[in-house]
Amino acid sequence: MTSLRRALLALAALAFLAGVGAAALILTSSHESSRGLAVLLILSAAWGFAGTGLYAWDRRPDNNIGPLMTAVGFAWFFVAMTFSGSEVIYAIGVVGNTLAYAVLIHLLLCFPGGKLEGRLSKWVVALTYFDTTVLQAARFLFTVPNNDGCTGCPENPVLIAGHENVSNALNAIQVALAIVLIAITVVVVFGRWRRSDANRRNALTPVVFTGGFAFLILLVQLAIQPGVSEAVERVAYIAAVAVFACLPFAFLLGLLRSRVGRAEEISSALSAENEQLNAELRAKVEELRASRARIVEAGYAERRRVERNLHDGAQQRLMALTMNLRLARDKLGEDPAATGELLDEAMEELGAATAELRELARGIHPVLLSERGLRAALGGLAERSPVPVELVATPAERLPAPIEMAAYFVVAEALTNVARYAEAEVATVRVERRNGTVEVEIRDDGVGGAEIDAGTGLRGLEDRVAALEGRFSVSSRAGAGTTVEASIPCE
Amino acid sequence: MRVVVADDSTLLREGVVRLLEEAGIEVVGQAGDAEELMRKVRAHKPDVAVVDVRMPPTHTDEGLRAAREIRAELPDTAVLVLSQYVEVAYARELLAESAEGLGYLLKDRVADVTVLTDAVRRVGAGGSALDPEVVSQMLGRRRRDDPLEELTPREREVLGLMAEGRSNAAIAAELVVTERAVEKHVTGIFSKLDLPSSGEDHRRVLAVLRFLDGPGEG
Numbered sequence: 001m002t003s004l005r006r007a008l009l010a011l012a013a014l015a016f017l018a019g020v021g022a023a024a025l026i027l028t029s030s031h032e033s034s035r036g037l038a039v040l041l042i043l044s045a046a047w048g049f050a051g052t053g054l055y056a057w058d059r060r061p062d063n064n065i066g067p068l069m070t071a072v073g074f075a076w077f078f079v080a081m082t083f084s085g086s087e088v089i090y091a092i093g094v095v096g097n098t099l100a101y102a103v104l105i106h107l108l109l110c111f112p113g114g115k116l117e118g119r120l121s122k123w124v125v126a127l128t129y130f131d132t133t134v135l136q137a138a139r140f141l142f143t144v145p146n147n148d149g150c151t152g153c154p155e156n157p158v159l160i161a162g163h164e165n166v167s168n169a170l171n172a173i174q175v176a177l178a179i180v181l182i183a184i185t186v187v188v189v190f191g192r193w194r195r196s197d198a199n200r201r202n203a204l205t206p207v208v209f210t211g212g213f214a215f216l217i218l219l220v221q222l223a224i225q226p227g228v229s230e231a232v233e234r235v236a237y238i239a240a241v242a243v244f245a246c247l248p249f250a251f252l253l254g255l256l257r258s259r260v261g262r263a264e265e266i267s268s269a270l271s272a273e274n275e276q277l278n279a280e281l282r283a284k285v286e287e288l289r290a291s292r293a294r295i296v297e298a299g300y301a302e303r304r305r306v307e308r309n310l311h312d313g314a315q316q317r318l319m320a321l322t323m324n325l326r327l328a329r330d331k332l333g334e335d336p337a338a339t340g341e342l343l344d345e346a347m348e349e350l351g352a353a354t355a356e357l358r359e360l361a362r363g364i365h366p367v368l369l370s371e372r373g374l375r376a377a378l379g380g381l382a383e384r385s386p387v388p389v390e391l392v393a394t395p396a397e398r399l400p401a402p403i404e405m406a407a408y409f410v411v412a413e414a415l416t417n418v419a420r421y422a423e424a425e426v427a428t429v430r431v432e433r434r435n436g437t438v439e440v441e442i443r444d445d446g447v448g449g450a451e452i453d454a455g456t457g458l459r460g461l462e463d464r465v466a467a468l469e470g471r472f473s474v475s476s477r478a479g480a481g482t483t484v485e486a487s488i489p490c491e
Numbered sequence: 492m493r494v495v496v497a498d499d500s501t502l503l504r505e506g507v508v509r510l511l512e513e514a515g516i517e518v519v520g521q522a523g524d525a526e527e528l529m530r531k532v533r534a535h536k537p538d539v540a541v542v543d544v545r546m547p548p549t550h551t552d553e554g555l556r557a558a559r560e561i562r563a564e565l566p567d568t569a570v571l572v573l574s575q576y577v578e579v580a581y582a583r584e585l586l587a588e589s590a591e592g593l594g595y596l597l598k599d600r601v602a603d604v605t606v607l608t609d610a611v612r613r614v615g616a617g618g619s620a621l622d623p624e625v626v627s628q629m630l631g632r633r634r635r636d637d638p639l640e641e642l643t644p645r646e647r648e649v650l651g652l653m654a655e656g657r658s659n660a661a662i663a664a665e666l667v668v669t670e671r672a673v674e675k676h677v678t679g680i681f682s683k684l685d686l687p688s689s690g691e692d693h694r695r696v697l698a699v700l701r702f703l704d705g706p707g708e709g
Contacts, residue, residue, distance in 0.1 A: 110609050347602065354599050358576045371551045376580040383628055385580045 008054050015050035015073060019043050022080030030152050041241035042080050045100075045248075052248040056255050062268050066161035068107045069248055077101035087157040090145075094138045101178075101218070102132040104247070105185050110213050112203045113253055118321035121188060128181050135174045142167035143481055175222050182215050182222075191236055203254045212251035214243040222488030289461045298460045309360055317353035317400040321346050369408050373398045374431060377408050383428065386419050387444070392430040399438060403490050405429055406464050407440045408474075413457045414442035414484040422446025422482060433490060437470075440486040450484075461486070492615050495520040497557070498543040499529035499550075508542060508574075514608040517527055525553040532561055537568055538615045543598070544574040544581075555585060562593065569614040573598045582625045583703045590696040594620030594656065605637055613656045619699055620656035627651070630700060639702065641683045649676040652701045659696070 038123045050073025058064025079094025079100065105128045116122050142163040143154035190212065193204045220233045221236040278352035328342035361367075369377035374396040382389035398404070411429055418427045424446030430442050452458045452474050461484075465472040492514055498504035501523075503549045521530035524547045532540055540561055544554035558570040569592035572585060582595045595612040600606045600622065610620040628650050639647060652662045659677065663670040677695075686697045 351599060351602065367551075367576065368580055373578060374583075376578075379580055380578055438662060 005058065008058055011070065012050070012054050015047065015054075017046050018074070018077050021083065022077050025080055025089075028085070028213075030085045037238065041238065041245060044079070045241055046073050046076035048077065048245050048248040052252040056252055056338060060094070062114075062382075064111075064295075065251065066108065067112070068103060068114075069251055072100050072103045072107060073248070075487065076101055081244050082361035085154055087154040089156045091140070094140050094145075097373070098132040100244075102128040104211075104244075104439065105181065106250065108185055108189055108207065111207055112200075124181055124184050126190070127177065129451065130179045131174055131181065135170060135177070137172060139167055139170035142170070146196060179219060179222055182219055186212055186215055189468050194337065203257045204462055205254070206257075207247075207254040210243065210247050214240060214247055216474060217243055223433050287466075291352045291466050294459065294463050295467065306360065306364065309356075313356040313360070316352045317349045317356070321353070322351065323347045329338070344409040366408060366412075369404055370401070374407060377404075378411055378429060378431065381408075381412055381415055385415050385427070387415070387424050388426045390426060390428045392428050393440070394429075394434050395431060395433050399433065399490060402468060403438055403488050406468055406470070407438060407486070409464060410440050410461050410484065410486050411442055413461050417450065417457070417484075418442070418444045418446065419484070421450065422448075423446075424481065426479075435487060436491055437487045438490045440484075440488070442484045443481065444483075445481045447478065448476045448480045449478040450482045458484070471489050492590060493517050493519045493535065493537040494523065494526065494539045494611065494614065495531045495537045496541045497522040497525070497554070499523050499546045501545070502600070503598070507607070510601060510604045510607060511541075511611065514604060515683065516611060524548070524569060525557045528557050532565065532568060536565060539569045539571055539611050539668075541571045541573060544572055549667065552581075552618060555581060558585060558593070566592075567652045569593065569609065569615050569617070571596065571610055571620065575603070577599075577624045578620050578626065579625055579628050579703070582621060586619065586621075586700060586703060590619040590650050590699045591693075592617050592619075595625065597624055609655065618656050619654075619696055621654045621699065626654050629654070632636065638703050642666075646676050646683070649673060650698060650702055653677070653680075653695055654702050661679055662664075 017394065023039050023043060024304060026042065027035050029035060029038075046405060049069050050389055053066050053071070053073055055066075056069055060066060071096060075096065078093050081089050082097055085089045102125075105127045106116075109227025110116045112462035116125060121125070140156065141158055141160050142161060143156060144161070144164065144167075145156055148462075171461040189204075189208055192230060193201060193208045196204060199386050199474050217236060217240040221233070221240055324342050324346040328339045329361030331339045332397055366377055366380075376464065378391060378394050382391055399407070411431070415429075418424050422444045424444035426444060431438065433439075450458070464470040465486045465488060468488050470486055472484075472486045474482065474484050494511060496504055496507050496511070496518055498507065504523075507535065507617050508521065516609055517533050519535045521672055522528035528540065528546075529544065540558075542554040542557055544552060546553040546557075548682055553575070561568050563568050573596055574581070575598050577595065577597050583625040585595055586593055592614050594610050596607075596610055602612070611708050630647055632684055639650070642650065648666065652665060659670050659673045663673045666673070681694055683699055684698060684701045686694050688700070695697050
């Protein structure tokens with residue numbers, strides 16, 4: 001799970017718990033009559049925004065819409081706090097009471113791209129936050145809850161008493177400013193909707209209409225605030241909350257329909273994928289560089305081996321032969337018996353030198369392989385192996401030469417290792433061509449414990465196979481035998 | 492006995508010719524490649540063709556192919572194949588259908604004139620000759636379900652020498668036993684390998700083929 005996903009799940013849990021707490025607060029409230037309705041409305045708005053917001057956040061991590069929607073959801077919990085009988089909680093609730101509307105306006109103005117465009121939008125959003133935080137807090141300092149239409153509300157713990165006219169004045173400013181800001185927002189969003197192309201309009205439509213309706217109701221609510229009729233006020237309030245509860249789904253729908261968002265998502269996915277591909281490519285290049293160096297080194301090592309074998313073997317024997325022949329020539333005529341012996345020795349040396357050269361040539365290039373293919377060459381390997389070898393499967397047909405070579409050397413090296421280290425009773429060899437690959441497997445029942453890095457020639461095999469875009473693996477638990485596997489693409 | 496010798500290396504070819512002529516074998520023709528070999532063989536119808544495996548144009552297995560062609564076309568001409576190296580697979584391929592009148596020897600053996608002339612005479616007489624190197628590879632191998640598993644070590648030894656093409660007398664001399672004892676071993680081998688009763692010579696050849704049986708698949 002990504003760290004973002006974890007954080008989002010934590011936020012979801014927090015929203016759930018806050019909702020439960022809010023419900024408890026409202027249901028035990030002393031100053032609210034229709035508690036059930038309030039719980040329903042507030043929870044649907046809070047959980048609606050938080051839930052859809054977190055979902056949007058997860059789907060479009062690069063877009064601010066998700067976080068903003070989540071913020072709206074959490075801001076709704078302030079409203080729930082105004083139902084508390086505790087002075088402190090009540091006070092916090094009242095101060096944060098209108099924050100949700102501000103975030104909502106922010107959300108509307110930056111939908112669906114997630115960024116505020118144009119100076120007007122930025123000013124509107126800034127003033128909205130000012131109106132709902134600074135002015136809201138300032139007004140509360142001078143407000144006596146019981147006189148403000150909240151019968152049974154707790155006392156104001158931070159009240160500066162005797163300045164109710166200040167409270168009324170601030171309230172008037174706040175409402176006026178809110179009406180202007182909401183009006184501007186509606187005009188801006190509606191204008192944007194009208195000017196946008198089909199795709200963008202597709203995204204904006206649900207938001208513009210639900211949001212427009214919500215703010216219309218809010219405007220009505222604000223306009224009638226002086227309180228003509230409590231019933232009308234109440235209906236407007238319920239209607240506003242109900243519409244607000246629907247809003248998050250409108251936002252989500254708009255966001256998911258938005259090609260802009262989609263394009264961003266695709267481009268972010270593409271860039272992530274691109275980055276991963278780049279990293280993989282770099283790793284592969286590094287790997288290739290290392291394996292190329294090892295192949296070159298293996299070539300040099302092989303030359304050194306051939307040189308040493310020639311020098312220690314055939315060359316020494318031929319020198320001994322030369323000396324024997326010279327001695328024989330010196331003794332010619334004077335000691336026929338000794339001459340005969342020397343010549344016999346010379347012949348023996350010569351025979352051994354020839355045999356050594358033959359074996360050396362076979363090691364450098366397996367003639368049987370190039371002339372008769374894998375089946376015959378693997379048969380030859382099996383014949384010469386000191387450990388019994390069972391050829392389970394070998395390809396009857398000829399394969400491309402590089403693949404035959406690689407498969408042959410994998411089997412040859414693996415069988416050499418079996419003979420040297422495995423203490424095995426039997427080894428099985430399987431070489432099969434299927435589904436566009438040649439699969440090579442050498443399995444023994446020996447002591448196991450082989451490792452690619454242990455200098456047993458397995459690293460060289462890995463490079464040989466990798467050079468053909470193949471995969472190579474060794475599994476060798478101690479006591480459980482060794483299995484060497486290679487699979488080489490072969491169309 | 493009349494022989495044709497084919498080898499693209501003049502040095503080796505003339506060496507072989509000289510050795511054979513010194514042993515009283517008549518060399519009626521020489522060839523430097525497979526095509527020339529076939530021409531000479533068709534023209535002279537020799538008793539034996541001594542053939543190098545690698546010859547122009549591809550220097551791979553021209554000799555083996557020529558050997559099969561000669562055996563198919565002129566059954567009366569035996570073929571002795573000489574090779575720089577021996578592979579059991581090639582021996583098997585060469586003798587797959589019949590080991591009669593066929594031989595497969597390491598080229599090194601020409602250094603020992605009796606080995607070479609013996610082999611030429613044996614295949615010329617319808618027998619077979621397998622290089623001791625092939626035989627030792629076959630005897631040294633270990634595998635499961637080996638048809639030779641039932642043989643005693645001594646019988647395996649005898650079978651190996653039979654595969655090389657030695658007569659009972661030669662085998663007896665090699666193993667320092669009586670000819671009678673060798674005959675007993677040979678009878679034991681025939682019955683253990685479940686070879687059909689036919690002429691002794693034919694059974695010997697069948698035993699060699701059984702000896703060469705490839706490692707089975709599966």
